[in-house]
Amino acid sequence: xxxxxxxxxxxxLEVHVQLNTKTKLFCSCPTNVAEPNTAICPTCLGxxxxxxxxxxxxxxxxxxxxxxxxxxxxxxxxxxxxTYFYPDLVKNYQITQYEVPLGSHGIIILxxxxxxxxxxxxxxxxxxxxIHESGATLIxxxxxxIPLCEIVTHPDMHSPAEAREFMKKLLNILGYLGLFDQxxxxxxxxxxxxxxxxNYERVEIKNITGFKEIERALTYEIERQKQQxxxxxxxxxxxxxxxxxxxxxxxxxxxYGYIVxxxxxxxxxxPNWIRAIKATIPELAEARAARWVSDWKIDxxxxxxxxxxxxxxxxxxxxxxxxxxxxxxxxxxxxxLRLLNDEKKELRETQFRAQELIELFKxxxxxxITDRIGQRIIEQLAKKQFSPAAYVxxxxxxxxxxxxxxxxxxxxxxxxxxKAVQDYKNGEEKSLxxxxxxxxxxxxxxxxPNVVKELLKSLLA
Amino acid sequence: MQKFxxxxxxxxxDLVDHTHKAIEQAEKIxxxxxxxxxxxxxxxxxxxxxxxxxxxxxTGKLFGVLVSAKDNLCVKGVETxxxxxxxxxxxxxxxxxxxxxxxxxGAIILAKTVQDEFxxxxxxxxxxxxxxxxxxxxxxxxxCGGSSGGxxxxxxxxxxxxxxxxxxxxxxxxxxxxxxxxxxxxPTYGRVSRYGLIDYANSLDKIxxxxxxxxxxxxxxDIISGKDDHDSTxxxxxxxxxxxxxxxxxxxxxGIIPETIGEGLDNGVRKAVTTALYKLEQNGARxxxxxxxxSMKYGLATYYTLAMSExxxxxxxxxxxxxxxxxxxxxxxxxYFTRVRTANFGEEAKRRILLGTFTRMAGYRDAFxxxxxxxRTKIIQEYAxxxxxxxVIITPTMPVVAPTFDELKKLNPLQNYLMxxxxxxxxxxxxxxISIPCGTSNGMPVGLMITGPHFAEHKIIQVAKxxxx
Numbered sequence: 001x002x003x004x005x006x007x008x009x010x011x012x013l014e015v016h017v018q019l020n021t022k023t024k025l026f027c028s029c030p031t032n033v034a035e036p037n038t039a040i041c042p043t044c045l046g047x048x049x050x051x052x053x054x055x056x057x058x059x060x061x062x063x064x065x066x067x068x069x070x071x072x073x074x075x076x077x078x079x080x081x082x083t084y085f086y087p088d089l090v091k092n093y094q095i096t097q098y099e100v101p102l103g104s105h106g107i108i109i110l111x112x113x114x115x116x117x118x119x120x121x122x123x124x125x126x127x128x129x130x131i132h133e134s135g136a137t138l139i140x141x142x143x144x145x146i147p148l149c150e151i152v153t154h155p156d157m158h159s160p161a162e163a164r165e166f167m168k169k170l171l172n173i174l175g176y177l178g179l180f181d182q183x184x185x186x187x188x189x190x191x192x193x194x195x196x197x198x199n200y201e202r203v204e205i206k207n208i209t210g211f212k213e214i215e216r217a218l219t220y221e222i223e224r225q226k227q228q229x230x231x232x233x234x235x236x237x238x239x240x241x242x243x244x245x246x247x248x249x250x251x252x253x254x255x256y257g258y259i260v261x262x263x264x265x266x267x268x269x270x271p272n273w274i275r276a277i278k279a280t281i282p283e284l285a286e287a288r289a290a291r292w293v294s295d296w297k298i299d300x301x302x303x304x305x306x307x308x309x310x311x312x313x314x315x316x317x318x319x320x321x322x323x324x325x326x327x328x329x330x331x332x333x334x335x336x337l338r339l340l341n342d343e344k345k346e347l348r349e350t351q352f353r354a355q356e357l358i359e360l361f362k363x364x365x366x367x368x369i370t371d372r373i374g375q376r377i378i379e380q381l382a383k384k385q386f387s388p389a390a391y392v393x394x395x396x397x398x399x400x401x402x403x404x405x406x407x408x409x410x411x412x413x414x415x416x417x418x419k420a421v422q423d424y425k426n427g428e429e430k431s432l433x434x435x436x437x438x439x440x441x442x443x444x445x446x447x448x449p450n451v452v453k454e455l456l457k458s459l460l461a
Numbered sequence: 462m463q464k465f466x467x468x469x470x471x472x473x474x475d476l477v478d479h480t481h482k483a484i485e486q487a488e489k490i491x492x493x494x495x496x497x498x499x500x501x502x503x504x505x506x507x508x509x510x511x512x513x514x515x516x517x518x519x520t521g522k523l524f525g526v527l528v529s530a531k532d533n534l535c536v537k538g539v540e541t542x543x544x545x546x547x548x549x550x551x552x553x554x555x556x557x558x559x560x561x562x563x564x565x566x567g568a569i570i571l572a573k574t575v576q577d578e579f580x581x582x583x584x585x586x587x588x589x590x591x592x593x594x595x596x597x598x599x600x601x602x603x604x605c606g607g608s609s610g611g612x613x614x615x616x617x618x619x620x621x622x623x624x625x626x627x628x629x630x631x632x633x634x635x636x637x638x639x640x641x642x643x644x645x646x647x648p649t650y651g652r653v654s655r656y657g658l659i660d661y662a663n664s665l666d667k668i669x670x671x672x673x674x675x676x677x678x679x680x681x682x683d684i685i686s687g688k689d690d691h692d693s694t695x696x697x698x699x700x701x702x703x704x705x706x707x708x709x710x711x712x713x714x715x716g717i718i719p720e721t722i723g724e725g726l727d728n729g730v731r732k733a734v735t736t737a738l739y740k741l742e743q744n745g746a747r748x749x750x751x752x753x754x755x756s757m758k759y760g761l762a763t764y765y766t767l768a769m770s771e772x773x774x775x776x777x778x779x780x781x782x783x784x785x786x787x788x789x790x791x792x793x794x795x796x797y798f799t800r801v802r803t804a805n806f807g808e809e810a811k812r813r814i815l816l817g818t819f820t821r822m823a824g825y826r827d828a829f830x831x832x833x834x835x836x837r838t839k840i841i842q843e844y845a846x847x848x849x850x851x852x853v854i855i856t857p858t859m860p861v862v863a864p865t866f867d868e869l870k871k872l873n874p875l876q877n878y879l880m881x882x883x884x885x886x887x888x889x890x891x892x893x894x895i896s897i898p899c900g901t902s903n904g905m906p907v908g909l910m911i912t913g914p915h916f917a918e919h920k921i922i923q924v925a926k927x928x929x930x
Binding site for chain 2: 049050052053054081083085086087091093255258259260263264
């Protein structure tokens with residue numbers, strides 16, 4: 001069989017994102033985490049006589065995502081029934097979009113400039129959750145009816161790393177749009193993967209959670225395909241073992257007997273409504289980073305890292321408009337992001353505000369305080385809001401650069417650390433660092449480190 | 462009816478005593494004719510209303526009136542099965558909007574009335590496994606018609622003030638109304654909320670009313686009409702209330718479709734209908750011959766294709782897992798589902814699941830399901846054009862009078878479906894129609910069907926009243 005493909009591996013993704021609406025897609029049950037089988041009603045349990053009513057917020061969110069991915073929006077939103085029997089599917093059909101997806105012809109561009117085409121973006125309801133526990137299978141219908149957005153790509157990715165990058169970029173966009181809460185919402189992907197050696201026989205891997213897992217699962221699967229016979233099949237991903245396993249063979253294409261959902265009308269989509277939604281889409285991370293690099297000459301890596309999170313990006317922009325952007329970018333990346341990372345916190349969980357940080361960075365730029373004092377104040381600003389300038393004054397933390405004052409201290413330190421002095425004289429450079437550290441300690445970190453270094457060097461010469 | 466409501470409100474009638482007697486009578490009727498599948502707690506409700514009457518707080522357009530609901534309408538806490546064994550024991554958690562609206566107007570819900578399982582039939586002989594078939598109130602050897610057979614039979618037999626909530630997908634109100642000799646009013650699709658209706662074919666299902674006369678059927682329809690947030694396909698209605706519609710016929714243009722009173726029609730039915738038409742003409746109506754070729758030729762096939770496609774998805778949810786009939790739960794799940802479904806669905810339900818699944822499968826979808834959807838649009842257009850020329854269309858409701866059970870046994874499924882030829886097209890187009898009694902043939906009632914454009918219920922009612930129903 002002839003293929004249009006030429007690359008070693010072909011990868012296409014179907015990504016499912018839970019939209020963070022307050023209520024479910026077709027009923028008013030809450031979407032927040034609750035005790036199993038408590039956030040349910042006749043509609044999301046599929047009781048006889050119940051009818052779906054579309055949550056317009058979900059339609060808005062899915063439209064927003066479609067637009068952010070550069071999709072064309074369909075003139076009408078149409079829902080269909082996809083029929084298959086499964087215990088977690090209350091009606092034994094899923095309400096989804098089939099013939100006309102909400103969004104189509106979108107795109108995500110990878111860093112190397114490769115285009116990953118997005119075939120469709122559509123809305124659908126999540127089934128309940130099956131929980132396998134001590135030999136039994138339990139069902140939690142709280143998840144039944146949660147709005148999902150499905151994003152289907154063309155098979156444009158050629159390595160697990162590209163799939164990972166795609167997912168990461170998608171997650172970033174979702175975060176920017178505020179449609180996805182990393183703490184409570186779940187992102188899952190089904191990956192289609194085939195390799196040249198096996199004549200591109202297609203295997204689908206279901207239910208891979210998160211972008212790191214995508215790379216792991218695909219790396220494993222490609223290796224497996226190289227070593228084993230490949231059949232057209234659907235496989236599962238065991239994240240614990242790091243292996244894929246056969247779920248079912250695909251001898252024929254599944255037939256879901258789609259019909260139009262007759263309980264829902266066609267929803268006309270007003271171009272003015274689309275324009276209004278478009279207006280709420282913020283400048284996305286990549287565009288922002290590129291602008292910082294060109295306008296403010298910020299290091300490209302710093303820019304990308306800061307732009308990755310919309311809250312951090314907004315904070316940085318506010319600061320950078322007031323004071324030296326390059327200086328600010330270094331401090332935001334090296335100190336603020338490090339701190340968030342170490343403490344596994346979101347920016348909004350801290351007390352950081354532009355106002356105090358601008359004041360602090362000014363003190364640093366004007367050499368009123370040392371870096372060490374700056375770092376210490378940042379740690380405290382994470383916990384409470386206060387004026388760094390007042391604090392420095394109050395605590396007597398102004399940088400000491402006066403040579404006479406520092407010389408006295410240096411001499412004392414030399415007196416007290418004879419062994420280190422001897423080691424330094426014997427050629428051990430790090431002993432000088434130790435001595436500088438002792439001076440800093442003595443001055444509670446206020447001594448200007450470069451002045452101290454020069455003084456010590458000359459005193460010990 | 463209005464006098465009864467007034468007397469109930471003012472306490473001139475002892476409502477509890479009245480209700481006791483009515484139930485007693487209904488029980489007697491039921492024993493003989495099998496119209497009822499489950500009883501609501503009418504006495505408690507009557508006591509509650511009686512208290513209101515005593516304290517002068519009685520309100521509502523249906524105060525004290527006993528209303529029965531077709532078994533496919535959810536009544537909170539009362540077994541609701543759409544006359545299917547697969548829903549045995551199911552007690553809904555909420556009232557259908559149409560039921561709730563009656564309650565809000567002071568009605569007493571009496572009982573659930575028997576039907577063809579999920580509405581699958583025109584003779585009420587396809588009741589679910591273990592559920593008895595209702596008998597015609599005029600001749601127990603004959604069918605009530607269907608699928609709202611119990612509703613029509615009870616409406617005919619009840620001697621107490623009673624109104625029936627019924628439902629039509631392809632003719633299930635007009636057909637039994639015709640066979641039982643009562644008034645059956647099927648509204649425009651979307652006029653009445655379907656919330657709480659157990660679906661047969663969602664794009665076709667319409668909740669309507671049955672009564673002994675046009676005025677009472679109109680009264681009940683007024684009450685249950687209107688937009689409902691729980692049903693996205695429901696619509697707000699405008700215009701005057703239907704119950705006040707006056708009789709009017711002079712100068713009205715009545716459309717006649719020649720083939721509907723031509724060959725294949727029972728002679729007695731033809732005679733009754735042509736006599737009725739003659740009477741309307743005498744009163745000033747103008748008869749205009751119409752041709753509806755698409756509806757006449759493709760209506761039945763289109764109806765059954767769409768209805769079965771939707772029905773086969775609607776019935777998927779009944780699998781013995783969450784409500785209704787169940788069995789010893791065991792893996793694998795698909796074998797369990799098959800076991801429960803095999804044991805609890807009747808023959809006709811199974812037939813429609815198979816046919817409806819076939820018509821929407823890949824490879825057949827375009828030829829059947831999608832084609833049928835296109836023809837439906839054509840039929841809607843054809844009616845719209847016809848209503849440019851005429852005000853209403855009149856046909857017989859059914860081509861025959863109620864057949865005997867023996868006669869029905871001889872029909873194959875296709876001949877059985879052909880009986881719906883006159884009712885399916887208005888149902889497909891979602892346009893309102895009313896069946897009223899117009900004489901008899903061999904002692905059995907004949908139904909006259911008056912059809913109007915979308916949301917023109919008042920037009921068909923004014924003609925029905927002019928006829929004297």
